[in-house]
Amino acid sequence: MGPETTTRKRSARAEAKRELIVGCAMRHFAAEGLQGARIEDMAIELGIAKGSIFQHYGSKAGLFLACYKHAVAALPTWLDAPVEIQAVGFFAVVRYWLDRTEHYIEEDRIPYRVVLIGNYSTDLELRRDINRWLVSEDPYGTLEFVEWGQRRGEVRTDVDLETIVSLVDWLSGAIQDALVTEELDPGLFHRWRNQPERQRMRVDHFGVLLQSAIGTVGAVTQSSGG
CATH class of the missing domain: 1.10.10.60 (Homeodomain-like)
Structure with missing residues (x-):
């Protein structure tokens, strides 16, 4: 040997x-x-x-x-959405992943709890290391996803690309974390427990806000019906 x-x-x-x-x-x-x-x-x-x-x-x-x-590596990227969802468009993909909250709870509980802890329960030094890695590696494929949306004519091109990527990452991550946290730590959101219509409304409103911020005039609007 x-x-x-x-x-x-x-x-x-x-x-x-x-x-x-x-x-x-x-x-x-x-x-x-x-x-x-x-x-x-x-x-x-x-x-x-x-x-x-x-x-x-x-x-x-x-x-x-x-x-x-x-x-993070165990969680899906944006463009892991099914082909039929991608065919509808950029904002349909966003909506698809937001509607997958139960998947994270039932199938990815351990990795998602670790991600939540990393995002919200770490000191400044560790959080800085996490942020540096997220920016350098783009593990969720957000840059590729935004560029894909721009090629489809659904995402604005008159705004700095990195700004849009950061906006999508931060806003979608925040709403998704809130939705998942309601299931993992219901005591934090006791007012909205057992109110699925409230959750759907929040996702609907998020979609409207995100599309108004980065969507083009011709982008397909995704209603609560998908």
């Missing part, structure tokens, strides 16, 4: 160990939050030394950042 083969095997083992650590950590962060999750508990569950986790990720913040990236 040559040195290159040995190195590759060690690298593969290290990567497999990192994947196990992240998977375990995501469950703990999702259940306990950033502050409540304990590295000691993760190490016990994995049957490894606590120092081994720090060896791979440096700190609890470094581990959470890795979990955040992994969680």
Whole structure:
């Protein structure tokens, strides 16, 4: 066995160990939050030394950042919407993903909770690292999505592209997070519990506001009926 083969095997083992650590950590962060999750508990569950986790990720913040990236990668991009939805247009795709709130709850509960924690429950330094990664990597494919909408003639081209991308990311993320948070943490939104018509109205109003901000005159309007 040559040195290159040995190195590759060690690298593969290290990567497999990192994947196990992240998977375990995501469950703990999702259940306990950033502050409540304990590295000691993760190490016990994995049957490894606590120092081994720090060896791979440096700190609890470094581990959470890795979990955040992994969680975002598990969520769909804008243009993962079905072809028939894309055929209707840009704002139909936006509406489609907003209407998929239950999917995030039922199928992607752990990654979405990790994303919510990263977005709203981190200190300034960690949040800065998250923002820097989001801007550099564009994991949701928002730039490609906006350019696609512009090519279709539905999204304005007289406004700076990066400004539109930031607007779509921030506004859609905020409304979607609010919708999902109502299910994950209903105590935060007790006034609107069990009011699906209220949720639909909020999505409708968001669509109107977003389209009025970045849509062209000829863009297809998406009503509550889809």
